[in-house]
Every structure is written in structure tokens, then in C-alpha cells.
Amino acid sequence: MKNAGAISWSAVDTREASLIARCTSGDEAACTELVATHQRMVYALGLHLLGDRDEALDLSQEVFLRVFRTLSSFRGQSALRTWIYRIVINQARNRQRWWRRRHRASQVSLDEHLQQCGDVDSGTIELPDRLLASKETAARIWQALERLPFDQRTALVLREIDGLRYEEIAFSLGVAVGTVKSRLTRARQALRAELLGLRT
Amino acid sequence: MTQYVGCDHARELLEGLLDGELSMTDQLAVESHLRWCRTCALHLDDLRHLGASLRHEAAAKQGDADAERTVAAVHEAVLMRVRAEQDQSWGVRVRETFSDMRLFWPALGATAAVAVCVIAAGSVLQATGVQRQESLAALISNLSSPAPLKPAEDGFFGVAIPRPNEDDAERTGGTLDAFPEDDLIFFVRAVVDAEGRVSNYDVLLSGDGGAQRSVRDRAVLDAVAQTRFVAAQGNMGRSRAFDMVWVIAKATAVVGPVVEIAAPVIPAPVAKAAPQPEVQPPSVADPRSSTNRPRFRRPTISATA
Numbered sequence: 001m002k003n004a005g006a007i008s009w010s011a012v013d014t015r016e017a018s019l020i021a022r023c024t025s026g027d028e029a030a031c032t033e034l035v036a037t038h039q040r041m042v043y044a045l046g047l048h049l050l051g052d053r054d055e056a057l058d059l060s061q062e063v064f065l066r067v068f069r070t071l072s073s074f075r076g077q078s079a080l081r082t083w084i085y086r087i088v089i090n091q092a093r094n095r096q097r098w099w100r101r102r103h104r105a106s107q108v109s110l111d112e113h114l115q116q117c118g119d120v121d122s123g124t125i126e127l128p129d130r131l132l133a134s135k136e137t138a139a140r141i142w143q144a145l146e147r148l149p150f151d152q153r154t155a156l157v158l159r160e161i162d163g164l165r166y167e168e169i170a171f172s173l174g175v176a177v178g179t180v181k182s183r184l185t186r187a188r189q190a191l192r193a194e195l196l197g198l199r200t
Numbered sequence: 201m202t203q204y205v206g207c208d209h210a211r212e213l214l215e216g217l218l219d220g221e222l223s224m225t226d227q228l229a230v231e232s233h234l235r236w237c238r239t240c241a242l243h244l245d246d247l248r249h250l251g252a253s254l255r256h257e258a259a260a261k262q263g264d265a266d267a268e269r270t271v272a273a274v275h276e277a278v279l280m281r282v283r284a285e286q287d288q289s290w291g292v293r294v295r296e297t298f299s300d301m302r303l304f305w306p307a308l309g310a311t312a313a314v315a316v317c318v319i320a321a322g323s324v325l326q327a328t329g330v331q332r333q334e335s336l337a338a339l340i341s342n343l344s345s346p347a348p349l350k351p352a353e354d355g356f357f358g359v360a361i362p363r364p365n366e367d368d369a370e371r372t373g374g375t376l377d378a379f380p381e382d383d384l385i386f387f388v389r390a391v392v393d394a395e396g397r398v399s400n401y402d403v404l405l406s407g408d409g410g411a412q413r414s415v416r417d418r419a420v421l422d423a424v425a426q427t428r429f430v431a432a433q434g435n436m437g438r439s440r441a442f443d444m445v446w447v448i449a450k451a452t453a454v455v456g457p458v459v460e461i462a463a464p465v466i467p468a469p470v471a472k473a474a475p476q477p478e479v480q481p482p483s484v485a486d487p488r489s490s491t492n493r494p495r496f497r498r499p500t501i502s503a504t505a
């Protein structure tokens with residue numbers, strides 16, 4: 001059994017450090033607890049970054065396998081959640097690169113898709129105009145989010161949806177805090193342009 | 201006192217205010233600005249609207265109950281696989297370690313490049329390992345730790361001095377037969393090159409100052425120029441040019457034993473900067489020789505470095 005006490009846990013609380021130590025020693029209950037704690041977060045981030053449910057499920061499976069394989073090398077340089085975010089982002093980036101290489105020829109732009117299949121389904125249930133407009137606006141903004149470059153999209157998702165601080169986003173992306181700010185600014189400018197376009 | 205900020209600066213700080221990342225001073229300044237600037241306030245509303253829309257849409261996408269059940273099933277499969285992996289062989293683990301080949305090939309290429317560089321550096325070091333005696337490194341090494349001089353074993357400081365071919369020596373000495381004087385001696389300074397040819401020769405001293413001297417000198421010099429030597433041999437067996445003084449003498453014994461001059465005489469080394477002509481020691485009559493033997497002439501060689 002590995003001795004987790006030798007590790008310096010600067011950014012991890014005692015309960016999390018204990019959980020990690022039990023996982024690395026092969027405690028099945030601890031592994032289950034770790035997955036149960038983070039599975040929703042991992043799946044959601046994968047879904048937001050990749051935009052596809054099946055892809056997100058595959059991704060979350062890969063992420064947890066990698067987490068358990070590399071957990072012994074985790075030194076508490078960040079919160080466990082942030083460390084897992086980093087793995088998710090790296091796996092998503094690899095998956096997107098792979099997908100682009102394999103399916104570049106069959107890619108269709110969103111504009112072409114809308115021309116062929118019509119606009120995005122805004123729901124068949126009758127809703128008040130204001131609520132319907134809000135839902136449509138949200139859907140269009142989400143589409144604009146999916147068109148953003150991967151790094152900008154990731155920064156914005158981590159900030160707006162997952163609520164990470166700039167330092168946590170910087171660690172997850174492996175970049176400086178200033179880079180995070182500039183990516184957030186560019187992403188928001190693009191989405192705001194989309195929003196202003198919807199109003200006119 | 202609240203700091204005043206203009207619209208440009210306020211716009212830069214709006215995102216920080218929205219994200220809760222501003223210092224207290226900046227936060228107060230921006231909020232003060234927003235109280236009276238309608239444009240910036242609308243800008244901030246837009247940013248809030250964007251965030252709210254994203255969160256709303258994200259919640260709608262991930263809130264599916266079926267998806268929740270699927271996620272749970274997938275993660276149960278993950279746990280089963282983790283348990284299985286704990287019993288897996290090392291071969292499988294290594295294969296899975298290299299499943300992400302994104303960095304493998306660059307790393308392999310870098311390793312190969314380093315290996316090539318190390319081999320190349322080793323080859324260069326090995327090629328330069330043999331130190332040549334005339335190199336600067338060898339010179340410095342010799343100056344820093346001078347070795348005691350070895351006595352000359354064969355020749356002049358380990359260099360075998362050039363020797364004329366037997367026929368050439370006889371012919372050159374026979375040149376003096378054309379002149380009636382009984383005893384003649386010539387000191388010729390000559391440089392014998394690495395191929396055994398004589399170049400850059402000069403008469404240092406001739407036997408007497410008679411009327412035939414210039415004719416005699418020319419004849420001797422012509423004979424000297426035609427003489428071929430076995431070139432000087434250095435320590436490494438290489439041929440070398442050699443600067444020497446060649447003594448050519450004709451001695452006559454009128455009565456008594458035949459005068460025989462010993463074959464090449466190698467004197468003690470003389471400094472090159474001030475070469476001094478070598479004087480042949482006087483001939484010594486050998487009382488054991490017969491009186492009716494013919495007179496004998498042989499050129500002698502003496503050398504200076």
C-alpha cells in the first residue's frame with residue numbers, strides 16, 4: 001500500500017487527500033466515491049466542449065481511466081477538481097484533433113447545414129413570445145459558442161458554466177492568467193456580436 | 201475617495217467585475233462609473249445576458265434523465281475496467297501508455313537526433329585523439345613537460361643523415377682527378393631535399409687559390425649537382441630535407457702506405473644559425489699498408505644540421 005503521507009498537499013483539503021490516498025492504494029469504495037463525485041462535472045464539460053453526447057460519454061470514460069492511471073503522480077499542485085478539468089480538456093483537445101484529421105473532408109459548415117435542414121428546432125411547445133425569444137437567443141448563442149476556437153470556447157465554458165476562477169482556468173489550460181483574460185475577452189466579443197446581430 | 205475612470209478603462213474592467221476578479225479599488229471605480237454611464241451599463245448587461253444564456257442552454261443539454269443513467273452506467277464500466285487493470289500485465293500497461301502517440305514520434309525523433317549527435321561527437325573526438333608531433337597541442341605539451349634529450353642512436357638526433365649513392369660518390373670524387381694538384385679539399389654546403397636531390401649548393405672553401413680555381417669549382421659543383429643521395433630519414437620514417445656541409449677531398453700518399461680516408465664522418469652537431477665549415481683531420485699514414493698499392497681517392501661527408 002502506497003504511503004500518501006509523503007506527498008505535499010498544498011491545494012488539497014484533508015478529506016480529498018485521504019480519498020486520493022485510498023484510491024492509489026486500490027480501495028474500491030474510494031474509487032467509486034471519486035467517480036460519483038466528479039462524473040457529472042466531467043460529462044458536462046465534455047459535452048460542452050465537444051457538443052455531442054456519445055463523444056462526451058466516451059470522453060468521460062477515457063478521462064476516469066486516465067485519472068486512475070495517473071493519480072499516483074498527482075502531487076496536490078491544484079485542487080483535484082482542477083486537475084481533472086485539465087485532463088478533460090487535454091483529452092477533448094486530442095479527440096477534436098483526431099476527429100478533424102479523420103473527418104475533415106466530410107465537414108459541413110453550420111450555414112450550409114441550416115440551408116439544407118432548416119433552422120434549429122426551437123421547440124414545438126407553445127411558449128410566451130418573450131420566453132420563446134429567450135430560448136432561441138440562447139440556442140443561437142450556444143451555436144456561436146460551438147463555432148469559437150477550442151481554446152476560447154474552453155475558457156468561456158470553464159468560466160461561465162463551471163464557474164472556475166482565472167487561476168484555475170489557467171492551470172486547467174496550462175497557460176498564464178493573462179492569456180485566459182484575453183481568450184475570455186475575444187470569446188465574449190464574438191458572442192456579443194452574435195447577440196447584437198439577433199437584436200437587429 | 202472613489203477613483204474616476206473613463207469609458208475605455210471601464211470597458212476593460214467590466215469582465216473582471218462580472219467574473220468577480222477585480223480588486224476592491226477597481227470594483228468601486230467601475231461601479232461608480234456605471235451609475236452614470238448608460239452605455240457601459242448596457243454593455244455589462246449584454247455580458248450578463250450571454251453568461252445566463254450559456255448556463256441555461258448548458259443546463260438544458262445535460263439535464264436529461266436518460267443521460268444521467270447512461271453516465272452512471274459508463275462510469276460503472278470504468279470502475280470495472282480499473283479493477284481489471286490492476287491485475288493486468290506490464291505489457292498491456294506499456295501499450296496503453298503509448299496509446300496516445302501525439303508526443304511519441306517527436307520524442308523518438310529527438311532521441312534519434314541526440315544519438316546521432318553523440319555518435320558524431322565521439323567520432324570527432326576519436327579522430328582527433330592521435331596527437332601529431334607538429335601540432336600546436338603537442339608543442340605546448342612538450343614545452344610544459346620537456347622530456348630529457350635522448351642520445352642519437354642512428355644519425356643526427358634520431359635523423360639518419362643523407363648518404364650519397366656509391367657510384368655518385370666515386371664520380372664526384374673522381375672529378376678532382378682532372379686537376380694536377382696532389383691534394384685538394386672542398387667544403388660544399390648543400391641542401392638535400394626529401395627526394396635525395398641536391399639543391400641550393402655553394403662552395404664554402406676550396407683547396408687552394410690557384411689559377412684553375414674557378415674552373416675547378418664549376419666542375420666540382422656540376423658533379424655535386426648531379427649527385428643523388430639516399431634522403432635523410434626522420435623518426436617516423438619520413439624523408440626530410442637536410443642542410444649539410446659535404447667535404448670532398450683528394451689526398452695523395454707519395455711514399456709509404458696508402459692514404460685511406462674513412463667513410464662518412466659525422467661530427468658533433470653544430471648550431472644552424474652559425475654553420476662552420478668542417479675541417480677534415482689530416483690524413484694519417486697507415487704503416488701496415490703496402491707501398492705499391494695505387495693511390496686511392498674517396499670523398500668524405502660531413503654534415504651539419
